[in-house]
Amino acid sequence: xxxxxxxxxxxxLAGLAVLAVLVTAALLLVLTxxxxxxxRKKYGLVFDAGxxxxxxxxxxxxxxxxxxxxxxxxxxxxxxxxxxxxSYADNPAGAGASLKPCLAKAMTVIPAEQQGETxxxxxxxxxxxxxxxxxxxKAEQVFAEVSKAIREFxxxxxxxxxxxxxxxxxxxxxxxxxxxxxxxxxxxxxxxTHPPVENVVGALDLGGASTQITFLPGTTxxxxxxxxxxxxxxxxxxSVYTHSYLCYGEKEVLKRLLASLHKDGLYVQNISHPCYxxxxxENITIAEIYDSPCVPTPxxxxxxxxxxxxxxxxPAACRTAILKLFNFTCGAxxxxxxxxxxxxxxxxxxxxxxxFYYNLHxxxxxxxxxxxxxxxxxxxxxxxxxxxxQKDFPTRNRIHLRDSCAAxxxxxxxxxxxxxxxxxxxxxxxxxKQVSNVDVGWTLGYMLNLTNMIPSETPQKxxxxxxxxxxxxxxxxxxxxILIFCLIVAVCYWKDSSGYESL
Numbered sequence: 001x002x003x004x005x006x007x008x009x010x011x012x013l014a015g016l017a018v019l020a021v022l023v024t025a026a027l028l029l030v031l032t033x034x035x036x037x038x039x040r041k042k043y044g045l046v047f048d049a050g051x052x053x054x055x056x057x058x059x060x061x062x063x064x065x066x067x068x069x070x071x072x073x074x075x076x077x078x079x080x081x082x083x084x085x086x087s088y089a090d091n092p093a094g095a096g097a098s099l100k101p102c103l104a105k106a107m108t109v110i111p112a113e114q115q116g117e118t119x120x121x122x123x124x125x126x127x128x129x130x131x132x133x134x135x136x137x138k139a140e141q142v143f144a145e146v147s148k149a150i151r152e153f154x155x156x157x158x159x160x161x162x163x164x165x166x167x168x169x170x171x172x173x174x175x176x177x178x179x180x181x182x183x184x185x186x187x188x189x190x191x192x193t194h195p196p197v198e199n200v201v202g203a204l205d206l207g208g209a210s211t212q213i214t215f216l217p218g219t220t221x222x223x224x225x226x227x228x229x230x231x232x233x234x235x236x237x238x239s240v241y242t243h244s245y246l247c248y249g250e251k252e253v254l255k256r257l258l259a260s261l262h263k264d265g266l267y268v269q270n271i272s273h274p275c276y277x278x279x280x281x282e283n284i285t286i287a288e289i290y291d292s293p294c295v296p297t298p299x300x301x302x303x304x305x306x307x308x309x310x311x312x313x314x315p316a317a318c319r320t321a322i323l324k325l326f327n328f329t330c331g332a333x334x335x336x337x338x339x340x341x342x343x344x345x346x347x348x349x350x351x352x353x354x355x356f357y358y359n360l361h362x363x364x365x366x367x368x369x370x371x372x373x374x375x376x377x378x379x380x381x382x383x384x385x386x387x388x389x390q391k392d393f394p395t396r397n398r399i400h401l402r403d404s405c406a407a408x409x410x411x412x413x414x415x416x417x418x419x420x421x422x423x424x425x426x427x428x429x430x431x432x433k434q435v436s437n438v439d440v441g442w443t444l445g446y447m448l449n450l451t452n453m454i455p456s457e458t459p460q461k462x463x464x465x466x467x468x469x470x471x472x473x474x475x476x477x478x479x480x481x482i483l484i485f486c487l488i489v490a491v492c493y494w495k496d497s498s499g500y501e502s503l
Contacts, residue, residue, distance in 0.1 A: 051127025051208035096149030126209030165244020169212035174445030235458035275406035276311025315382035
């Protein structure tokens with residue numbers, strides 16, 4: 001091979017340098033175009049008025065990317081002090097006052113000029129459903145006071161309502177699948193694509209007064225009692241199985257458990273509680289147990305009567321007592337979860353959140369452990385004495401520590417005997433508090449539905465860059481292609497005219 005003549009290589013290198021500069025400029029233009037103008041943000045507020053507490057969530061999204069997916073972020077959350085708004089039945093004004101500190105906090109996040117256009121919702125769940133059953137007038141008074149308090153702030157308040165159990169389940173299902181982008185995804189080719197339906201996950205929610213299971217069943221059924229939510233999201237129809245069990249939330253189950261133990265002991269003054277740690281003891285009144293529609297008071301009992309509850313720390317007896325709270329009898333030729341409610345076999349992956357997550361997270365059991373490992377850990381925890389638990393968990397709330405055995409045992413019973421998960425399908429349950437830095441629950445799905453941010457049909461396009469930016473980038477790239485062609489011609493010319501090998 002003949003040596004390369006340096007003088008002939010210089011024009012080629014210069015051309016390549018110019019080419020590199022142009023390509024870099026084009027790429028920088030595309031990458032930074034969206035930064036050249038401020039992206040306007042929009043906000044939404046949702047109160048989750050649960051049976052045990054109320055929380056406020058502040059969501060944010062880009063104004064020019066509505067009806068997309070994966071675009072809503074949670075920028076703030078605030079837990080309201082005190083119990084749920086249903087606990088203010090005899091002091092409705094207190095329910096409204098309790099919301100104000102969190103609303104004031106939200107106003108520090110949302111720019112003042114946008115507060116008036118910020119959609120704000122309050123959704124109440126099983127706690128208020130029970131209060132409405134118990135005393136509809138008191139429920140209306142509580143709603144009137146919380147609405148009055150919210151309207152004192154410069155937001156676009158769109159009302160307070162009680163969600164049905166099936167709405168709660170469906171909105172939780174929408175939330176988790178929206179965050180995981182299993183409903184629709186924007187591909188690198190610039191088109192909206194629907195992931196395989198097998199990617200859609202189920203939702204398991206456990207609150208204070210109710211629990212929900214929601215998923216896409218593998219088969220259809222003609223069972224007239226089957227609860228299905230027919231959802232059309234992004235151009236696809238989903239027939240989702242969902243059911244909500246009222247009085248099977250954690251708080252109500254613990255009350256029902258104590259009442260059941262009291263009944264089994266023939267209503268004597270002393271109650272032995274196998275789920276409470278050995279060495280724990282407390283005095284309570286009848287009214288503290290039988291104060292809910294889920295636990296009606298026997299006529300022969302006096303609400304003021306004092307009972308002594310003593311923990312025995314017996315995990316086997318604890319699980320037996322919890323099992324008695326369920327009715328696993330199914331009708332002929334039917335499959336069901338419990339209480340005679342039809343449920344198709346669980347299918348696919350599930351995300352379990354709320355109290356499902358919190359109870360097992362306390363025992364460090366949310367890292368995909370095997371069922372045998374989870375059972376063993378809960379069993380050992382339920383065998384520990386009150387003295388050792390207080391020593392090992394000095395900062396844990398006393399009531400939460402007392403109830404941890406009962407709550408975690410109930411979670412296992414509900415998932416295994418209730419919802420019919422087993423050794424194989426247990427590993428399909430993922431216990432999570434957040435996905436993509438957003439708390440998992442029904443609130444995001446609720447807001448997306450009420451603000452029409454999830455269209456029924458597939459979005460046609462997404463405007464990632466202004467049209468002028470695309471034109472400029474196209475011109476530069478076209479110029480680059482022409483330059484490359486010219487360089488190739490020039491290299492060939494130099495080679496033929498000089499007789500030397502060119503770069």
